[in-house]
Amino acid sequence: MDRLSKLLEAALFSASRPLTLGELRRLDPDASEADVRGALESVRLRYDEGGHGIELVHVAEGYQVLTRPELADMIVQAQLVDRPRRLSTAAMETLAIIAYRQPVGRAEVEEIRGVAVDGVLRLLVERGLVDVVGRSEGLGRPLLYGTTPLFLELLGLASLDELPRLDELSVALTPLVAVGPDLAP
Amino acid sequence: MDRLSKLLEAALFSASRPLTLGELRRLDPDASEADVRGALESVRLRYDEGGHGIELVHVAEGYQVLTRPELADMIVQAQLVDRPRRLSTAAMETLAIIAYRQPVGRAEVEEIRGVAVDGVLRLLVERGLVDVVGRSEGLGRPLLYGTTPLFLELLGLASLDELPRLDELSVALTPLVAVGPDLAP
Amino acid sequence: MTVVARAAVDDTGFIVRLEEFSGPLDLLLTLIREQEIDITDIPIAQIADQFVAAIHGLGLNQAADYLEMAARLLRIKIQLLLPRPLNDEDWEDPRAELVRRLLEYEQVHEIVGWLTGRATLRADRFPRGWTPPDPERPPPPLILDLAQLLQTVDDVIRAMPQPLLHRVVPRPLDVEGATRRVEALLRERGGFDLREAFGPAPTPADVISTLLAILELARLGRVRLVQATPFGTVDIRRGPTEQAA
Numbered sequence: 036m037d038r039l040s041k042l043l044e045a046a047l048f049s050a051s052r053p054l055t056l057g058e059l060r061r062l063d064p065d066a067s068e069a070d071v072r073g074a075l076e077s078v079r080l081r082y083d084e085g086g087h088g089i090e091l092v093h094v095a096e097g098y099q100v101l102t103r104p105e106l107a108d109m110i111v112q113a114q115l116v117d118r119p120r121r122l123s124t125a126a127m128e129t130l131a132i133i134a135y136r137q138p139v140g141r142a143e144v145e146e147i148r149g150v151a152v153d154g155v156l157r158l159l160v161e162r163g164l165v166d167v168v169g170r171s172e173g174l175g176r177p178l179l180y181g182t183t184p185l186f187l188e189l190l191g192l193a194s195l196d197e198l199p200r201l202d203e204l205s206v207a208l209t210p211l212v213a214v215g216p217d218l219a220p
Numbered sequence: 221m222d223r224l225s226k227l228l229e230a231a232l233f234s235a236s237r238p239l240t241l242g243e244l245r246r247l248d249p250d251a252s253e254a255d256v257r258g259a260l261e262s263v264r265l266r267y268d269e270g271g272h273g274i275e276l277v278h279v280a281e282g283y284q285v286l287t288r289p290e291l292a293d294m295i296v297q298a299q300l301v302d303r304p305r306r307l308s309t310a311a312m313e314t315l316a317i318i319a320y321r322q323p324v325g326r327a328e329v330e331e332i333r334g335v336a337v338d339g340v341l342r343l344l345v346e347r348g349l350v351d352v353v354g355r356s357e358g359l360g361r362p363l364l365y366g367t368t369p370l371f372l373e374l375l376g377l378a379s380l381d382e383l384p385r386l387d388e389l390s391v392a393l394t395p396l397v398a399v400g401p402d403l404a405p
Numbered sequence: 406m407t408v409v410a411r412a413a414v415d416d417t418g419f420i421v422r423l424e425e426f427s428g429p430l431d432l433l434l435t436l437i438r439e440q441e442i443d444i445t446d447i448p449i450a451q452i453a454d455q456f457v458a459a460i461h462g463l464g465l466n467q468a469a470d471y472l473e474m475a476a477r478l479l480r481i482k483i484q485l486l487l488p489r490p491l492n493d494e495d496w497e498d499p500r501a502e503l504v505r506r507l508l509e510y511e512q513v514h515e516i517v518g519w520l521t522g523r524a525t526l527r528a529d530r531f532p533r534g535w536t537p538p539d540p541e542r543p544p545p546p547l548i549l550d551l552a553q554l555l556q557t558v559d560d561v562i563r564a565m566p567q568p569l570l571h572r573v574v575p576r577p578l579d580v581e582g583a584t585r586r587v588e589a590l591l592r593e594r595g596g597f598d599l600r601e602a603f604g605p606a607p608t609p610a611d612v613i614s615t616l617l618a619i620l621e622l623a624r625l626g627r628v629r630l631v632q633a634t635p636f637g638t639v640d641i642r643r644g645p646t647e648q649a650a
Contacts, residue, residue, distance in 0.1 A: 036271040045273030045287035046295050051536045054300055061298040085266070086221040088230030092530070099532060102230035107529035109227055113246035116234045118528045124427040124517065131516040147509060150428035150470040167552040178556055190520060191527035204515050234531035284535065306548050309557070316557040347547060374549035384555060 036081065039066055039074040044100075047078075053097030053188055095187035096194055119189070129155045130164060130186070134198060138168045138179035156180065164189070221266065224251055224259040229285070232263075238282035314340045315349060319371070319383060323353045323364035341365070349374070425463060429474035430510040432459060437507070444511070445504055449485055450636045453478035461620060476612045477503070483600060486638070578610055583618035587641065591628065596642040 036044070042062050047054060059071050066074075075098060079091040082100075092101050102110070110116050122130070129152050132144050144152050159165040160180075168181035187194065221229070227247050232239060244256050251259075260283060264276040267285075277286050287295070307315065314337050317329050329337050344350040345365075353366035367380070377383065426432040436455050437444060457475050465471045484499040586604065590597050602615050619641060622628040631640045 036273070041271060041273035041288075042291055042294060043273070045291040046298065046300050048274050048285070048287050048533055049295050049536060050300050051532065058298070058300050061300065062294055081270070085270070086226060088221070088226035088228070089233050100233070101530035101532055102234050103226075104526065104529035106227055106230040107531070109247055110231050110234060110531070113231065113243070115231050115239060115243060115246070116236075116531050116534060121521075121524070121528075124431075127517045127520060128427055128513055131513050131520055134520070135516065147506075147513060148428050149430040149474065149506070149510070167550070167556055169552055170555070178552060189527060190523040191530070192523065199516070199519055201512070204512055230531070234534045236534035306553075309560075312553065312557045313560065316554055319554065320558060349547075349549075371549070374547060375551050375554065377551070 036077065037074065039063060039070060040077045040081075043071070043074050044078050047091070047098060047100045053095045053099040053184070055097040059098070092191070093193050094191055095184045097184075099188070123155075125150075125152075125155050126159060130159060130182070133159075133165055133180050134182050134186070134195070135201070137181035138171075139181075140171050140173075140177040140179055142177060144180075221262065222259065224248055224255060225262045225266075228256070228259050229263050232276070232283060232285045238279050238284040240282040243282070308340075310335075310337075310340050311343055315344055315367075315371075318344075318350055318365050319367050319380075322366035323356075324366075325356050325358075325362040325364055327362060329365075426465075429456075429460075429471045430507065432456065432463075432465075432471070433474065433478075434507060434510060434514070444507055447500055447504070449478065449482045449500060453482045454632060454639075457616075457620070461624070472613050472617060473609075476609060476616055479599075479616065480609075480612065486636075578614045578617065580614050580617045580621070583611070583614040584622065587615065587618050587622060587628070591641070591643050596640055599639040599641060602641060 039062075043059055046059065046062055056068060056071060059075070060066060060068065063070075075091065081087075082090050087103075088106055089100050089102055092099050107118070111118060125148075128148055129144055132147050133139055136143065141152060141156060144156070156165070160167070163183055163185045165180050165186070166183050167178050169179045170176045171179055182195070192198070224247075228244055231244065231247055241253060241256060244260070245251060245253065248255075260276065266272075267275050272288075273291055274285055274287055277284050310333075313333055314329055317332050318324055321328065326337060326341060329341070341350070345352075348368055348370045350365050350371070351368050352363050354364045355361045356364055372379065426435065433452070433456060436452060436459065437447065442448065442452070453475070456478055459465075460468075460471045460475060481499045481503060489496055583602075587602055590602060599619075602619065603612055604615075607615070619628060619630070623630055627643075629642045629644050631642055632638070633640070
C-alpha cells in the first residue's frame with residue numbers, strides 16, 4: 036500500500052464514525068481529492084480481493100470500515116459483539132415521517148401518526164438519530180426536526196437520496212415531501 | 221485469507237476489548253488452538269507485509285488490531301477521531317438560564333433547575349462558554365456568571381441582543397414573563 | 406377477531422398493551438386488513454363498532470388518541486346515517502378524510518418496512534468496537550446551536566419547580582358530567598339512542614366525554630350497549646352487560 040492509503044486506513048480505523056472526503060483530505064494537505072479517492076479505492080480493493088473479514092463502505096456521506104455481513108452470526112454467537120437494539124415501531128414511524136418531510140414540526144408528525152409523539156421524539160433526539168434543525172415561521176414558532184448523519188449510518192445509506200422515492204412505493208399518494216401546514220392533498 | 225483468519229480479523233476489529241485465545245476459539249468450535257494461532261499469524265503477516273496502516277498486537281489481555289503508532293500524530297492533527305460534541309442536557313439548561321438571566325449567581329440557577337449545578341458550571345467555565353462577571357451585593361457576595369464571546373461565536377450571534385427575546389419564545393413562556401419582572405433579558 | 410384476542414385488560418383497567426399498536430391508525434388499519442376490506446369503501450358502521458370493541462378489549466379505552474379516533478368514527482357513522490337530498494352535488498363522502506389519512510399512514514408503514522430492512526442489514530456489519538482512548542489534547546470541537554438553546558429555555562421553564570407558574574386550564578373532557586347525564590337519561594327512560602346521549606349540538610369534547618362515560622358505565626356493568634342491526638343505531642340500556650359493546 037502506498038503512504039496515503041496506509042494513512043487513510045489508519046484514520047478510518049481510529050474513528051468511530053464514517054469520515055467524509057473533506058475530513059480525510061485533512062490527513063495530507065498536499066493530496067488532491069483525486070489522490071484521496073484513488074487511495075480509498077486501493078484500500079477497498081485490498082480488502083475485497085485479499086479475502087478480508089472487513090470492507091470499506093460508502094455510508095452517511097463518508098467512508099467507514101465495517102465487518103462483512105456474512106460473519107455477523109458467528110461473531111454474535113461467540114458473544115464477542117452484540118447486534119444493536121431495534122427501534123420500536125413507534126420510533127420507526129416517527130423516523131420515517133421525519134426522514135421524508137424534514138424539516139418538520141412535531142404537530143405534523145402527530146397529525147400523520149394520529150398519536151402524541153413527545154416521548155418518542157425525545158428518545159430519537161437522545162439517540163442522536165434526529166435533531167432540531169430550526170424553527171418554523173408559524174404560530175408559536177415550533178421547532179423543526181430533521182435526520183442526522185447517524186441516521187444514515189445506522190441504515191447503511193450513503194445519503195438521503197437513497198431512500199426510496201415516493202412514486203416507487205406501492206401505496207401511491209400525494210407526495211409526502213410536499214411540506215405545508217395543511218396536509219390535505 | 222482463509223476462512224478462520226477472516227473471521228478472526230472481523231472479530232478483533234469489532235470487539236470492544238482485546239480478545240484472548242480462548243475467546244477467539246469460540247468463533248469456530250472445530251478449530252484447535254494451533255489453528256487459531258496459525259490464523260492469527262497469517263493476519264499479522266498480512267498486515268505487516270502488505271504495508272497496512274494497522275497491525276496485530278499481542279497485549280497482556282489478548283490480541284488486538286491497532287493503528288500503527290507512527291501514524292498516530294497525523295491522525296490526531298487532522299482531528300478526525302472525535303465527533304464534534306454537543307453539550308449535555310444539564311449543561312445546556314444551565315447555559316440557557318445564564319444566557320437569559322446574566323449576571324446570575326449559582327444559587328439562582330440551582331433554584332430554577334432544582335438541582336446542584338457546581339460540576340456543570342465548572343465545565344461551562346472550562347469550555348469557555350461562561351465566565352465570572354462580578355459579585356453580587358447580596359449576602360456572602362456570591363459570584364455572578366455571564367456568557368462569553370465564545371458563546372456568541374458558537375451560536376453565530378453578533379451580540380446578546382440577537383438572542384430572541386423571551387416574549388418571542390413559545391406560548392409556554394408567557395406566564396413566566398408575567399410573574400417574574402426580573403426575568404427579562 | 407384476532408385483534409381482541411391478542412391482549413387482555415388487567416384488573417385496574419389500566420392500559421396494559423399500548424405497545425401492541427403504534428396508534429389508532431395502526432389498529433384501524435389492522436382491522437381493515439384482517440377483513441380484507443377495500444380501504445376506499447370502508448363499511449364505517451361495522452368498523453366503528455369493531456374499533457370501539459377492540460380498544461375496550463385492549464384496555465386502550467382510556468387513551469385519548471384512541472378515544473378521539475373512536476369519536477371520529479362514530480361521527481362519520483352518524484353522518485352517513487343522516488338522510489341526504491338526492492342529486493346533492495355538494496355532498497362529500499364523510500369518509501374521505503379518513504381514507505386519505507389511512508392511505509398516508511399506509512405509506513408510512515411501507516417506508517417503515519423498508520427502513521427496518523435496511524437497519525437489519527446494517528446491523529450485521531459491525532464498526533470498529535475499540536477506538537483509541539483520548540490522549541492529552543484539546544477537547545473536541547463543540548457544537549452549539551441556537552435552536553437547541555431555545556428549546557432548552559422552553560424545557561427549563563416548563564420544568565421550573567415554581568408553583569407560581571401553574572396555569573389552570575379548563576379540562577376539555579367532562580366525563581363526570583357526561584356520566585351524570587347518561588345516568589339521568591337511564592333513570593328517566595331505561596334505554597335510549599346513542600345520539601341522544603350526546604345532547605344537542607355536541608362539541609367533539611362532548612362526544613368523547615360521553616363515549617368515555619358510556620364505555621366506563623359498560624365496563625362497570627351498569628349499562629348495556631345494543632345494536633340491533635349491523636347498520637342500525639346503538640342503544641344504551643340499563644342493566645348488566647354480558648359482553649362489552
